[in-house]
Amino acid sequence: MTVHVFIGPTLSAADVLAVADRAATDRAVVHRPVRHGDLLALDTGAADTVLIIDGVFHQTAPVRHKEIIDVLARRTRVIGASSMGALRAAELWPYGMEGVGLVFGMYAQGELDSDEEVAVGHLPSGEHRQLTVPLVNVRWTISNAVAGKALAPDDGATLLNAARTLHYTERSWAAIVHTTRRLHPAAAEAAIRLREFAERHPDLSDLKRRDxxxxxSHCSTPRAAASFPGFTPAWMVPRTMYLDRWRGTYRPAVRDRRTAAVSELDVLRFQQLYAPDFPQRYRRFALTRIAGIPSASTDDGDGRLVRAALEAADQRGISARTLPRSAWSYWLTPWEQREGGPEDRLSTLLVRSFRSAPGAVPFHDAPAELRGTDEAWVASADAVAAADRLNEQMARTGERRSPRHLPLPLVRRHLADTWRVEEPAALTAVARDRGFISLGEAEDAARRFVLLRRARGDRRPEAPAC
Structure with a gap:
């Protein structure tokens, strides 16, 4: 029963809380301007509302359409207005996002088509105080000034053209006056009158704030059922591997203060590296996906699962008969090629070569089958948070003191000690058995934890078996 409000220069937190109190709405939580990943980190349901007003797009990646659709698919109400919210609502109303206000209406009807109309310069933190004037506010001020006989229609068109020549980071009322004097001297007095009109009538010059x-206020009204032609419920929109990756990257692994910055994929990477039973978990995960069955029975070990996976592979033309010798030498160590039965060799090859899609990785988010127990998950999140704190402390001691600067031989020795193998071929095999595409990927993931191991007296930072 929460209303999540993403604001920045358009409104202050005090504005939001004042309106929420007057409307007696559910609990309001104020967030910074929305950016890529923020919505995926929310834990919302059908009773919650997300209101997007402001968002960033220049300093960092903006909120993606798929992220909003993902929130809509949870049956969460999503409303957009004024700025970034109006832009996204104009693009996503066919999927259930609600748009409010004149700015949304102008975008939805095609009267506005540029992001620059709502863009403003603002301070990067705090309340993100606005430093410039958005073009859509200039339009509205001119319209109101003309309607109030404070400005002639022809002068209004001239002043709008002058404002358009300014970059959004430079557009202010003073800059509009200066630019008009330079480009259209005859309209200089009109520009001054427009600036004075805006100062005297803030309620008629800030359309974004009004919307x-x-x-x-609209958040407190009942949600209306969409009944217009062409409506596509968000839950019908296919998920992509990019959305899955974003979900795993930005969703908190454990919702507590100690590990707030640790994501689900962070914890899964840690368990990939250090959980003793992760190869067994990953083997069952891969074989289940290859066999195309919803779940795997453990009554008879993995014999039945292996046979189902081999049959599925054979139907797709992959068998011991069809695979070239180069495939065996690529995926298996020399010892594995000599030892074991045909089924063991082929099932090992299938697990190591498994991909969720051609050319993709084995998994994009954190599948439930790979998580292990809740206790081990929380312990792993604590270990990741501890490693990050240590890495931050080390980075403050000087240049080239971060995990990415660790020598590769040191990182590889860390993995060799952790996995208790020495030969490069065996290291590669273990990395693949743990769901890594390559040994290099495992080494990149391990860099984050090498310093933690050394700080703990050269003990392995193991995740509990799950």
């Missing part, structure tokens, strides 16, 4: 306040 944002309207959207806040």
């Amino acid at each position: 944002a306040l309207l959207a806040l």
Whole structure:
């Protein structure tokens, strides 16, 4: 029963809380301007609302459409207005996002088509104080000034053209006056009158704020069922591997203060490296996916699962008869090629070569089958958080003191000690048995934890068996 509000320069946190109190809405939580990953980190359901007002797009990646659709697919109400929210609502209303206000309407009807209309320069933190004037506010101010007989229609068109020549990071009322004097001297007095009109009538010169306040009030109204032609429920939109990857990257692994910055994929990577039973978990995960069955029975070990996977592979033309010698030498160690039965060799090859899609990785988010027990998951999250704290402390001691600067031989020795193998071929085999595409990928993941091991007296930072 929470309303998550993403704001920045358009409204302050005090504005949001004041409207929420007057409307007696559910609990309001104020967030920074929305950016890529913020929505995926929320734990929302059908009773919650997300209101997007402001968002970033220049300094960092903006919120993606798929992220909003993912929230909609949870049956969470999503409303957009004023700025980034109006842009996304104009693009996503066919999937259930609600748009509020004039800015949304102008985008939805095609009267506006540029992101620059709502872009402003602002301070990067705090309340993100606005430093410039968005073009859509200039339009609205001119319209109101003309309607109030404070400005002639022809002068209004001239002033709008002058404002358009300014980059959004430079557009202010003073800059509009200066630019008009330079480009259209005859309209210089009109520019001064427009600036004075904006100063005297803030309620008639800030359309973005007006729409944002309207959207806040709209949060307390009942959600209307979409009944227009062409509506596509968000839950019908296919998920992509990019969305899965984003979900794993930005969703907190454990929702507590100690590990707030640790994501699900962070914890899964740690368990890939250090959990003793992860190869067994991953083997069952891969064989189940290859066999195309919903779940695997453990009553008879993995014999039945192996046979189902081999049959599925054979139907796709992959068998001991069809595979070239180069495939065996690539995926198996020399010892594995000599020892074991045909089924063991082929099932090992299938597990190590498994991909969720051609050319993709074995998994994009953190599948439930790979997580292990809750206790081990929390312990692993604590270990990741501890490693990050140590790495941050080490980085402050000087240049080239971060995990990425660790010598490769040191990282490889760390893995050799952890996995208790020495030969490069065996290291590669173990990495693949743990779901890594290559030994290099495992080494990149391990860099994050090498310093933690050394700080703990050269003990292995193991994840509990799950």
